[in-house]
Each structure stands twice: as structure tokens, then as C-alpha cells.
Amino acid sequence: MRLSLLPSAAALLLWAAGGSSNTTNGNLEYPYHILEPAEIQCTGAALNATEVEIAKWKAIKWGMDNQVKPRTVGIWTYGNAAWWICNCKPKSDPVVEEELVDFQARLAEECGPNQSGWLVSFS
Known part of the structure; x- marks a missing residue:
């Protein structure tokens, strides 16, 4: 699985949670890393923390009834x-909130707050 956070205009991947919180819904804590990354890269774009959280919420909401197809x-x-x-796998994959939170935390550690980047995980 590859997770990314980037500016939408650049059509890239995801941003990291800007350090204001390690939760998305007020009660989901970030106790440890659950993704096994093969590689993390920063892409150098500053992102708006609120916009990142809203886009993440949209992914989580969609994932409640759907999976990313193979x-x-x-x-x-x-x-x-x-x-x-x-999703590079030959089977569908769920959208897991804890994995998105883990990705945000790792990206913030590697790239700094509110920065874009991506992570490849083979788990």
C-alpha cells in the first residue's frame, strides 16, 4: 500500500498532521507505529492542516462502506x-483510520509539520 499527502493541484499524496493533535476524532490515540514502511519521502509542499484533516475524514467516511479495489x-x-x-495488491484493501493516523505521525517526524510526502508499506 502506498499512502501519500500532497497538494491536490499537484495531484500527489498526503500531508502529515501538523502537530496540534495525534487524534482525528478526539479519542483515537496514537500509541505506536502500525505500518511497516519500506520508504518515506518528503515532497516539500506546505499544506493547510484543516484541509488535510477534512480530506482524511472524507477518506475514513468513504472507507466505512467501501474498500480500495485491487x-x-x-x-x-x-x-x-x-x-x-x-493499492497494488491483487485484493481489495480497507481504509483504516489508525493507518492514516500512523502515516501522518511518521510523515511529521520525517518531514516536519504540515508538509507533503508519501510512504510505501508492504504490509
Whole structure:
């Protein structure tokens, strides 16, 4: 699975949670990393934290009733932020809120707050 956060205009991947919170709904805590990354890269675009959170919420809401189909990309945008999940697997993959939170935390650690980037995970 590949997770990304980038400016939506650049059609890239996801941003990291800007350091104001490690939660998305007020009660989801970030206790440890659950993704096993093969690679994390920063892409250098500053993103709006509110727009990132709204786009993430759209992905989570969509994922409550759907899965990312095999060998396809799910994209959720708001304003200048876009969350991308590239599913390279031969089976459908769920959108897991805890994985998105983990990705945000890792990206913030690697790239700094409110920065764009991507992570590849083979888990």
C-alpha cells in the first residue's frame, strides 16, 4: 500500500498532521507505529492542516462502506490537500483510520509539520 499527502493541484499524496493533535476524532490515540514502511519521502509542499484533516475524514467516511479495489488508487481531496491510497495488491484493501493516523505521525517526524510526502508499506 502506498499512502501519500500532497497538494491536490499537484495531484500527489498526503500531508502529515501538523502537530496540534495525534487524534482525528478526539479519542483515537496514537500509541505506536502500525505500518511497516519500506520508504518515506518528503515532497516539500506546505499544506493547510484543516484541509488535510477534512480530506482524511472524507477518506475514513468513504472507507466505512467501501474498500480500495485491487490495483487502483483511492483519492480524497479538500481545498489544496489530497489523500491518496494506491493499492497494488491483487485484493481489495480497507481504509483504516489508525493507518492514516500512523502515516501522518511518521510523515511529521520525517518531514516536519504540515508538509507533503508519501510512504510505501508492504504490509
